[in-house]
Amino acid sequence: xxxxxxxxxxxxxxxxxxxxxxxxxxxxxxxxxxxxxxxxxxxxxxxxxxxxxxxxxxxxxxxxxxxxxxxxxxxxxxxxxxxxxxxxxxxxxxxxxxxxxxxxxxxxxxxxxxxxxxxxxxxxxxxxxxxxxxxxxxxxxxxxxxxxxxxxxxxxxxxxxxxxxxxxxxxxxxxxxxxxxxxxxxxxxxxxxxxxxxxxxxxxxxxxxxxxxxxxxxxxxxxxxxxxxxxxxxxxxxxxxxxxxxxxxxxxxxxxxxxxxxxxxxxx
Numbered sequence: 001x002x003x004x005x006x007x008x009x010x011x012x013x014x015x016x017x018x019x020x021x022x023x024x025x026x027x028x029x030x031x032x033x034x035x036x037x038x039x040x041x042x043x044x045x046x047x048x049x050x051x052x053x054x055x056x057x058x059x060x061x062x063x064x065x066x067x068x069x070x071x072x073x074x075x076x077x078x079x080x081x082x083x084x085x086x087x088x089x090x091x092x093x094x095x096x097x098x099x100x101x102x103x104x105x106x107x108x109x110x111x112x113x114x115x116x117x118x119x120x121x122x123x124x125x126x127x128x129x130x131x132x133x134x135x136x137x138x139x140x141x142x143x144x145x146x147x148x149x150x151x152x153x154x155x156x157x158x159x160x161x162x163x164x165x166x167x168x169x170x171x172x173x174x175x176x177x178x179x180x181x182x183x184x185x186x187x188x189x190x191x192x193x194x195x196x197x198x199x200x201x202x203x204x205x206x207x208x209x210x211x212x213x214x215x216x217x218x219x220x221x222x223x224x225x226x227x228x229x230x231x232x233x234x235x236x237x238x239x240x241x242x243x244x245x246x247x248x249x250x251x252x253x254x255x256x257x258x259x260x261x262x263x264x265x266x267x268x
Contacts, residue, residue, distance in 0.1 A: 016198070016200050016254075017110070018046060019198065020109060020110065020138050020196070020198065020256050020258065021046045021049075021109045021138070022049075023138075023196065023258060024107070024109055024136055024137070024138045024258050024260070025049075025050060025053060025107075025136075027136055027192055027258065027260035028054065028105060028107070028134055028136050028260065029134060029262065030053075030054050030055065031104060031132075032055075033056075033057040033104075034054055034055075034056040034057060034058075034104040034105055035056065035057060035058045035059075035102065035103050035104050035105075035130075036050065036051070036054065036056045036058070036059045036060070036103065036104060036105040036106075036107060037059070037060045037061075037062060037096070037097075037103050037105070037106055037107065038050055038059065038060070038061045038062065038107050038108065038109075039062055039093050039096060039106065039107070039108040039111055039112075040062070040063055040064075040093060040108050040109070040110070040111025040112075040114075041061030041062060041063045041069075041088065042063055042065075042068050043068050043069070044061050044063075044069060044088050046109065047059060047061035047086070047088070048086060050107060051085065051086045054105070056085060056105075057085055058085045058086075058087075059085060059086050059087075060087050060088070060089060061086075061087070061088045061089070062088070062089050062090075062091045062092075062093075062096060063088075063090065063091075064090065064091065064092045064093075065090075066090050069088055069090065093108075093111060093112070093114075093115050093121070094115065096125075096128070097124070097125075097127075097128035100127050100128055101127070101128065101129065101130055101131075102128055102130070103128055103129055103130065103133055104129070104130050104132075104133050104134065105133065105134045105135075105136065106125050106128060106129060106133070106134075106135050106136070106137075107136045107137070108136070108137040108138070109137070109138050110138055110139070110140055110215075110256075111137075112137055112139050112172075113139050113140050113141075113143075113172065113173050114219070115172060116170050116172045117172065118172050118173075118174055118179075118182070119182055122135070122179075122182050122183070122186060123186060126186040126187060126188075126263070129263055130263075130265070131263060131264075131265025132262065132263055132265040133262070133263050133265075134260065134261065134262045134263075135183070135188065135259070135260070135261050135262075136259070136260045136261075137258075137259050138256055138257065138258045138259070139173055139256065139257045139259070140173075140215075140254070140255070140256055141173055141195070141255040141256060141257050142254060142255055143171045143173055145255070146240065146243050146244070147208060147211075147212055147216065147240070148216060150236060150239045150240055150243065151169070151212070151216060151217065151220060151236055152168065152169065153239075154232060154235055154236060154239070155167070155168055155169075157235070159228060159231075160224065160228060160232055160235075163224055163225055163228050164223055164224065167223050169219055169220070173257070176193045176194070176195045176257050177193070179191075179193050179257060179259050180193040180259075183259065183261040186261075187263050187264055188261025188262060188263060188264070189264050190261070190262075191259065191260065191261040192258075192259070192260045192261070193257065193258070193259050193260075194257070194258045194259075195255065195256075195257055196255070196256050196257075196258055197253050197254070197255055198253070198254045198255075198256060199251065199253055200251075200252040200253070200254055201249050201250070201251055201252070202249060202250045202251075202252050203248065203249060203250070204246070204247075204248045204249070204250050205240070205241055205244035205245060205246065205247065205250045206237070206241065207250065207252075208240060208244060208250070208252055209233075209236065209237045209240055209241075211252075212236075213233065217232075217233060217236065220232060
């Protein structure tokens with residue numbers, strides 16, 4: 001399927017997108033000689049920060065988009081030779097992992113909301129950890145907000161309805177307490193799960209549309225004919241701006257769920 005990710009569009013809000021990464025990283029417990037993987041690593045810039053801050057022995061960044069991997073960091077290339085234990089691969093979260101019990105840390109910042117069936121996903125990831133391995137992930141939780149509802153509403157409007165032929169973007173994100181229960185049941189005895197509201201102040205409401213063009217709307221672009229994506233964005237823009245009003249600056253609260261757990265095999 002067409003790769004619709006655009007690193008330039010995505011990084012228009014680089015500072016806002018990066019803070020949750022560092023908040024999630026702060027939950028991770030460093031250990032000597034860690035083998036880590038960053039699922040949905042994007043451009044790879046933050047994967048490098050993960051690798052360096054943890055002093056990991058080996059870190060692999062995996063992303064499905066070749067455009068994201070080569071778009072920003074000149075040191076990041078698909079399937080490069082490992083440099084100081086850091087490497088990148090093109091691949092999907094659905095295809096991971098290749099081996100059980102192989103990783104000390106499975107990390108993911110804003111990627112699992114693209115994947116269906118989170119109970120099955122977390123069970124599979126837990127099986128890829130070492131006995132004292134850690135699972136850390138952050139998930140946007142905006143699915144019931146206007147930014148997402150309006151895009152979904154447009155799937156029922158012509159000509160988009162016919163072109164999408166019944167497709168709707170899945171909504172797999174669970175409630176925070178459900179993630180805590182899942183992690184506990186999977187052998188993480190003291191999971192940390194936080195719902196965090198990030199208070200973004202943007203120049204104006206039109207920037208919310210630009211934000212969504214870098215993430216949410218890429219999925220609609222993948223499923224629409226090329227000549228209809230532009231009209232879809234304009235219809236989305238018109239509805240969003242009518243809803244958001246014209247306040248400047250514009251306050252944009254963004255909900256995210258941060259989850260961390262360490263398997264019971266750890267010895268204090």
